Amino acid sequence: MTPFEYAPSLEGTDNVKIESKNKLFINGKFVAPSSNKYFPTINPATGETLAQIAEANAKDVDLAVKSARGAYNKVWAKMSGRDRGRYLYRIARIIQERSKEFMVLETLDNGKPIKESRDVDIPLVAAHFFYYAGWADKLDYIIPGKKVNSLGVVAQVIPWNFPLLMAAWKIAPALAAGNTVVIKPAETTSLSILLLAEVLEQAGLPDGVVNIVTGAGETGAALVNHKDINKVAFTGSTDVGKIIARSIANTNKKLTLELGGKSANIIFEDAAIDQAVEGVINGIFFNQGHVCCAGSRLLIEESISDMFVDKLKTRMNQLRVGNPLDKNTDIGAINSQAELTKIKGLIQTGITEGGNYFEANGSTLPSKGYFQNPCFFNGVSSAFTLSRVEVFGPVLAISTFRTAQEAVSKANDTQYGLAAGIWSEKGSKIHKVASQLRAGIIWANTYNKFDPASPFGGYNESGFGREGGRHGLFPYLEAK
């Protein structure tokens, strides 16, 4: 039988207007960076420059922090929770209304498939603002028996894998709790948060409550080390998280970190096999594997290993890698040349170390842009680099186990502790294994599910603090 071909089904980009030069958003206004320096942001699916982004230096950051402090003292901390909530509700609604612009922009700048920005990222962004809006006037119920205070000015630094969603995860709880924000997006994905700035203007959010400074690591360092901030919230790599923790160790700044992972996805022989195969695919190949909680270590019970890996290969060959704007695309573009080089380097390391390599061949990769076929290494012991190092790409490391105890000890054999998956049709086994895994999120018979009401965050070197749910407000409040 010849494979079923899909005709391209491209999402239109006409509704998105991208400014050629994008400024900083400080005190409610778009302002040019004091250095007058700009850097390009690339469409990773084509390698073409989409726009120029302002590079904020320490002077711009200082201005942003001052504006956030002013807004905190004069407006936001004084405002009733009810009114703060109303702004957040309004923001949620406008995002829903303009969701098409957001999803197209996100896909253009990040490279993720349009079906993911359409069905996952942008709906979750709106839901996150909507969820925390309702908390703003109910903060007395957050910490049992205690009234609470906001902290002040919060510095937030976010990654490029879910640009707008990470912005929502950071901004919504901070504002609901009564803090003001200076936030820095990743340098490769600034466009969607700058569109969010327009939404904030449209919602009439008071000037200075949210300030956006674009730039790379230096801008981030200037922000987290600024003297007049009360809290730092960072999502990104464990290495950078450690640098931040050390750099503010001699201050009273509060800190939450959502860092890397090397999460295990455990398949027991009594799992619903076809569902588990889908779960593994979604666990590691969702968002090109650019997911901190990706199920990047697959542990299969030995008795079903060969059969399971065969099914996995078949399914991987059906994945469509290509133009992220195509609604049929399963795996889009790797976010940058730098990331693609890093991923390819780690694949080479895996091959050198003797892993059994398989790469899906179901798609013809586009000639331009940054793409990587989904792949795995089988028979990978815990000594392999790929069992220990976060790849942050569509690369899976597979090994086997014989007993539940062995599965748990392998899963926990990592410095990380963000997430884990368990696949079994036996409830008592799921609960026992779930309680033994040292990780903050356990997906049982599912994977990579997210919700604003569900706390997210890790154990050990995956960071500390939770985002989402009532627990996601703890980092932005203190008991009176």
Place this chain on the structure above:
Amino acid sequence: MKIAKTIKLFINGEFPRTESGRSYPVYIKKTKNIYANICQASRKDFRNAVTAAQGAFASWSSKSAYNRAQILYRMAEMMEGKREEFNDTLVQTSGLTKAEANKAVDAGIEAFVYYAGWTDKYQQVMGAVNPVSGPHHNFTSCEPVGTVALIADTDFNLGKLCAHIAAIIASGNTVVVLMSEEGSAAIAPLSEVFATSDLTKGTVNLLTGSVEELYKQFGTHMEVQSLSVQCTDKKVLAEVKAAAADNMKRVITPTKEVLSLENLTSFVEYKTVWHPIGN
């Protein structure tokens, strides 16, 4: 002639001398008379204590909350039974009056009873069933963070020390405590409270020694998951926080209240479990 008690460390349910063989004198307050020679714990003693605490974690954290409650309550009972010994130590080495010493013991007993009560309740207060959109059952529960190292307040306060230890172990954590030099003679009756309360051996480990000498090891030890720094020396705190980043230890600093749910939840992780609802 009265027989004096030899005061030693408390590691893994046993009473070893420091492997370093070192000691320092604790005097009867305002005199030049030695009350006792106290062990000056070494880095190796600290590492041994962490190994013991790590080893105890699986057993202690898997006990039922009701069981842990009863063991914490028994600590209060044992402390009451040792009231005279505590009083004697505090009066002689800390210079408290008899009445003040009694109050300090009362505070310790109160702390054990208070946190005994939380063991089987904090989950209900701090956990959650989360109303996610879509057919999933989603719940958040609390788990102990692991092995905690506690640098006690330099100003010795028996009640506070008991409260910090109780708050840490109530949820199932295990702990290594560095007692302040000032109150270090109290290690003798205190370790006997822990030794006779049916705790898993190694759940609580007590060291006496120099903060100055040991705090860096507290910060850098890779098998410690969380660090409670009750000593208020800013230099110690800054250095320990920087070192703690090596393995992302959670660093906890003093809170306003001694008896508070916050002191317990500072040492828990929130775990969220998803499961589909359907056929």
